Amino acid sequence: MTGERHLCAGEDLADGGVGVRFVVEVGGRPVSAFVVRFEGAVHGYLNQCAHVPMELDWQEGQFFESSGLYLMCATHGAVYAPDSGLCVGGPCRGASLAKLRVEERDGNVYWLPESPYEAPAG
Structure with missing residues (x-):
């Protein structure tokens, strides 16, 4: 496993705002992933709906x-709790997004790769 990866400055993520x-x-x-801020904390997930593995964001x-x-899948309207990734409404109720280990420190947000999600080579 490789080391942590810098994703963005902490100030780039507003509560309930645009993700990175x-x-x-x-x-x-390669699989798309994202990090967002909710209630002051950062959360990272694979960018794949638990209903059908399509990207969630309706615009980047x-x-x-x-x-x-709530996080929401633009394709089928599945709704997720931002802090846990649990589907709380829509076609995949009870399923969850695949959570990634992310950390915020010293004003920056990092992804800490863990199996089965690794950093791409290169």
Whole structure:
């Protein structure tokens, strides 16, 4: 496993605002991922709906629905709790987004790769 990866400055993530996308490797293939801020904390997930593995954001980085309280899949309307990734409404109720280990320190946000989600080679 490789070391941590810098994603963005902490100030780039507003509560319930635009997220930052990045790429992880799952089983040797690149997969979109994202980090957002909710209630002051950062949370990272694979950018794949638990219903059908399609990207959630309706425009790049737009993961929250209009209230800023839930993450929402633009394709089928599945709604997720931003702090746990649990689907709380829609076609995948009870399933969860794949959570990634992220950390905020010294004004920056980092992804800490863990199996089965690794940093892409290169």
